[in-house]
Amino acid sequence: MINKVLSGLLLVVATFSFQQARAEYAAGIMIGDPIGFTGRMSLNEKNSVDLGIGASSGYMRGLQIHSTFLFDKLESWETASEGPLNLYTGAGARLVFINDGKYDGDTAFGPRVPVGITFNIAEPKMELLAEAAMTLNVAPKVDADLDVVIGARLVF
Numbered sequence: 001m002i003n004k005v006l007s008g009l010l011l012v013v014a015t016f017s018f019q020q021a022r023a024e025y026a027a028g029i030m031i032g033d034p035i036g037f038t039g040r041m042s043l044n045e046k047n048s049v050d051l052g053i054g055a056s057s058g059y060m061r062g063l064q065i066h067s068t069f070l071f072d073k074l075e076s077w078e079t080a081s082e083g084p085l086n087l088y089t090g091a092g093a094r095l096v097f098i099n100d101g102k103y104d105g106d107t108a109f110g111p112r113v114p115v116g117i118t119f120n121i122a123e124p125k126m127e128l129l130a131e132a133a134m135t136l137n138v139a140p141k142v143d144a145d146l147d148v149v150i151g152a153r154l155v156f
Helices: 002-019
Strands: 025-032 035-042 047-056 062-077 085-098 107-121 126-137 143-155
Touching: 025 126, 035 062, 035 143, 047 085, 062 107, 107 143
Parallel strands: none
Antiparallel strands: 025 035, 025 143, 035 047, 047 062, 062 085, 085 107, 107 126, 126 143
16 A cells, blocks of 8 residues: 555656656655654745654544645745745645544545645755644544644755
8 A cells, every 4th residue: 555655646746756856855844743854845936835754643543645736836935034935735636544443454545635834944954844734634533633844955
């Protein structure tokens, strides 16, 4: 199961990579729920795809993987210091490979909708982020879950 999921995510990322030869990439860490690694690949000036892999510490504890198509600049505000604050949202999916509690051994799956803000820093080239994402789990039971993270990504 994990191999199929990772293969599918790799295929999506590879497809977008061939479409945009001059893409901007960012990689870093996120702290909250989940805690782990985050990456983003820009597709154009207004859209990107993100990927997060980490440990979920909510009531469904386990390895969490999510990916989202993002609308990067719903709103932008100029700041007096570095770069602008950008409001973003998107739509994607989340998997949690549960390894604790009542659903131990099950896989939670559902669509996710994040809303967040990024702040761009010129030197070193990086972005700070704060995000809240609502997920509607459809398996192993139907319920809603909220993930909240802060993080930092180096841009290259």
